[in-house]
Amino acid sequence: MMDLSIVLKLLHLFGAVILLGTGAGIAFFMVMANRTRDARTVAHVAGTVVIADLIFTASAVLLQPVTGVLLAQTKGYALEEGWVVLSIALYLLVGACWLPVVWIQIAMRDIARTAAADHAPLPARYHRLYRLWFCLGFPAFAGVVVIIWLMLAKPNFIIGL
Secondary structure, three states: OOHHHHHHHHHHHHHHHHHHHHHHHOOOOOOOHHHOOHHHHHHHHHHHHHHHHHHHHHHHHHHHHHHHHHHHHHHHHOOOOHHHHHHHHHHHHHHHHHHHHHHHHHHHHHHHHHHHOOOOOHHHHHHHHHHHHHHHHHHOOOOHHHHHHHHHOOOOOOOOO
């Protein structure tokens, strides 16, 4: 029989990989689609990105805190440990970036679909949303990378609350 802590580690790692991988993949495909300036291409890719984000990223977003808390309890880590507190704070920052990104991706998809149907170029509103989407991606992606490092290194430091 497999040890519960191994199962939790696997699920937690799986969630982290999905967050990092899906985020990187979505960013790559959206950037490449945007570079074409073709409304049909952007509409198609953005439609796929919205689905991927809702299926993969949302699942991992729900999986991470559950497996993280259970893993901490199983391994005897206090939720007040510095690396855990910082991980949670960064997770909230990532979420604060990701939630608007989902809305922005849906809006960009809809704008691109309308432009494609009208055989029109992507409007200025699309480009403004794209720049905001792009800017929100940096702290979100960096936050996930740092969380993974904290999860692996478990540095010993104290955060005063």
